[in-house]
Amino acid sequence: MIIAIDGPAASGKGTLGKRLAKHYGYRHLDTGVIYRAVAKAMLDAGADLSNEMLAVSAALELDPEKFGNPALKTQQVGDAASVVSAIPKVREVLLNFQRQFAADPPGAVLDGRDIGTVICPHADVKIFVVADPRVRARRRTLEARARGEDADEAAVLADILKRDERDQNRPVAPLKPAPDAHLLDNSNLDIEAGVRAAIDIVEAVRAGRQRV
Known part of the structure; x- marks a missing residue:
């Protein structure tokens, strides 16, 4: 089974996907x-983020062993990632990696901003996670401060709104729910409640298919 998790509510979404994968024994x-x-x-290279050739080169040389680097979680890197991800050839290079990950057994949970629409359009379950931007800004500010970063909540909110607008209006793989995605609003949910809600969605889909 492939479970796709998308949506603008990035804060906590990765944790939701990780917890969901653990629950089902998936990657x-x-x-x-x-x-x-x-x-x-x-x-790190001091390169122009819009330099397509250098961005593609960096994508081809990725080392999955470094995906756990805490430095990848910073606001600066997150903002830069939104710019880099809008480059069509970068998305093309990384498309096969993501699809292969999804296809390998026993199952996978992938979260991002175009999983259900582009990466895995035939995913068994698609969940689109949203939350009030102010709630997301508060959560992200607390997370940043917990890492020892000096985060300003108003600035974080402005960055969130700017990134959402950019991702929703980019010509390639814009941020939007797939037609068959299930909406999950976690504005008022903590991670435990969010995980339970996601599991309920998955089980409802599985039960519906089992009755066919």
């Missing part, structure tokens, strides 16, 4: 990390 991939890794490589 998990936070696809945003892939683009963050490309972005960090560009930043």
